Amino acid sequence: MHAGRYAFLLGCILFTFSAVAQKTKGQLQKEKQQNIERIKEVEKIISETSAQKKSTIGELNAIKQRIQQQEELINSIKGEVRILDSEIGENNDIIQALEEDLSKLKKEFAAMLYAAQKANNSTTRLTFLFSAESFDQLIMRMRYMEQYTATRKLQAEEIVKVQDQLSGQVKEIEGRRTEKSKLLNEELRENDNLTSLRKKQSTVVKSLEKEEKKLRKDLVTTKKANALLDKLISDIIKEETARAARANSKSSEATIALSSSFAENKNKFPWPVSGGFVSQKFGKQNHPVLKGIILQNDGVNIQTKENEKVKCIFEGEVSTVAFIPTLGSVVIVKHGEYFTLYAGLKEVVVKSGQKVSINQEIGKVLSTSDGNTELKFQILKNITPLDPQIWLRNM
Numbered sequence: 001m002h003a004g005r006y007a008f009l010l011g012c013i014l015f016t017f018s019a020v021a022q023k024t025k026g027q028l029q030k031e032k033q034q035n036i037e038r039i040k041e042v043e044k045i046i047s048e049t050s051a052q053k054k055s056t057i058g059e060l061n062a063i064k065q066r067i068q069q070q071e072e073l074i075n076s077i078k079g080e081v082r083i084l085d086s087e088i089g090e091n092n093d094i095i096q097a098l099e100e101d102l103s104k105l106k107k108e109f110a111a112m113l114y115a116a117q118k119a120n121n122s123t124t125r126l127t128f129l130f131s132a133e134s135f136d137q138l139i140m141r142m143r144y145m146e147q148y149t150a151t152r153k154l155q156a157e158e159i160v161k162v163q164d165q166l167s168g169q170v171k172e173i174e175g176r177r178t179e180k181s182k183l184l185n186e187e188l189r190e191n192d193n194l195t196s197l198r199k200k201q202s203t204v205v206k207s208l209e210k211e212e213k214k215l216r217k218d219l220v221t222t223k224k225a226n227a228l229l230d231k232l233i234s235d236i237i238k239e240e241t242a243r244a245a246r247a248n249s250k251s252s253e254a255t256i257a258l259s260s261s262f263a264e265n266k267n268k269f270p271w272p273v274s275g276g277f278v279s280q281k282f283g284k285q286n287h288p289v290l291k292g293i294i295l296q297n298d299g300v301n302i303q304t305k306e307n308e309k310v311k312c313i314f315e316g317e318v319s320t321v322a323f324i325p326t327l328g329s330v331v332i333v334k335h336g337e338y339f340t341l342y343a344g345l346k347e348v349v350v351k352s353g354q355k356v357s358i359n360q361e362i363g364k365v366l367s368t369s370d371g372n373t374e375l376k377f378q379i380l381k382n383i384t385p386l387d388p389q390i391w392l393r394n395m
Contacts, residue, residue: 025083032076035069041275041305042066048306049371055207057215058372060288061279061303063201070194077187084180091173208289215290225326229343229376230298236319236332237339237383259336262314269313269392270359272342272377276304279374282387298385299341299378306373308365310342313392318354318362327376328366343376 042065049059208215244255280301287293316335323329329345333356346366350356367373379386 025080028076028079032073035073035076039066039069039073042069042277044305045276045303048373054370055204056370056372057208057288058303058370058374060204060208063197063204065277067194067197067201070190070197074187074190074194077183077190081180081183081187084176084183088173088176091176205289212290219293221326225324228324229327229330232322232330233332233341233380234383240319240334241382255336259338262335262338265314266391267393271392272310272313273302273304273308273365273375275308276302278389279303282389299376300388302375302377304365304373304375306367308373309361310345310363310365310375311359312356312362313340313358315357318350318352318356320352321348321350329363331362337382339380341378344374
């Protein structure tokens with residue numbers, strides 16, 4: 001393969017690899033920016049939970065979430081560094097190939113110049129031309145000399161092109177090394193932040209461990225409130241089931257259609273709040289501080305900012321609006337044979353029997369005396385609780 005074509009092919013290969021890498025790098029940069037935005041949000045939640053100057057479970061949950069996002073941010077930066085390492089390696093390979101290409105071109109050009117100097121001697125040129133055995137051979141030799149001159153010119157232009165390519169690759173690799181250096185410094189700073197967060201987490205855990213009696217008392221109060229909530233859910237669903245049994249066929253068909261529509265939207269539902277994080281998942285989990293204590297959650301707890309609006313995740317009808325001590329106000333919305341529950345509200349702007357639409361505001365989240373703002377959210381199919389995180393889209 002001609003040296004110039006070889007260099008051009010390598011350039012194309014580099015462009016292809018760079019295009020793929022840029023796309024991946026762009027995705028990582030987007031993830032990094034999203035993590036930065038989430039970090040700002042959690043920092044706001046931490047500041048609200050720590051405003052009371054005492055350690056709380058809410059503060060601990062927020063710090064844990066902050067650590068998780070910090071780790072994700074660092075992983076995004078590491079991913080960018082890996083891509084840059086790959087690109088720098090590719091650039092080095094291209095530079096080496098171009099240097100070899102340039103060396104061959106220069107050797108070929110030097111040989112052509114030497115031959116040209118000999119050919120430029122008028123006696124030699126004339127001897128070469130007039131020693132032709134026929135007129136046709138004379139014409140062919142003249143054309144050969146013209147082509148030889150043109151080839152020398154093309155060869156010189158090819159050298160200039162390869163030198164320009166080489167210079168461009170050197171500048172490109174210098175830019176990537178500078179970018180890598182900045183990312184490594186950024187990674188170092190974020191690792192320092194992660195270390196500080198883990199120290200803060202350890203301090204809060206130790207402080208809470210000293211409050212074991214209070215935590216156990218709070219746990220008893222919470223269990224009583226959850227028992228009242230479970231009874232409320234059971235009574236409401238029994239009442240709705242009995243009403244459905246008495247309904248006419250037209251009403252039953254509407255219920256079936258709404259249930260089917262709800263089920264079809266699995267993984268697509270919006271979150272009931274616009275920001276925050278899951279502070280307690282569905283099912284059984286260990287207590288964040290008390291050893292040997294297992295917590296059962298029939299939904300998810302979403303820790304969010306003060307005065308956060310709560311919105312209905314799907315169209316339906318408000319079955320009940322109630323108040324439970326400790327938990328605050330509760331709204332249950334019926335979606336055919338499915339139900340959604342929103343507990344921990346301080347303000348409610350809907351009433352029983354009211355038709356509601358998707359993303360319609362139903363109230364605001366209650367903030368406790370220790371600065372914790374947390375929504376309890378459940379999805380049920382009749383009396384069976386479902387994991388909301390499977391039904392809601394990615395936050």
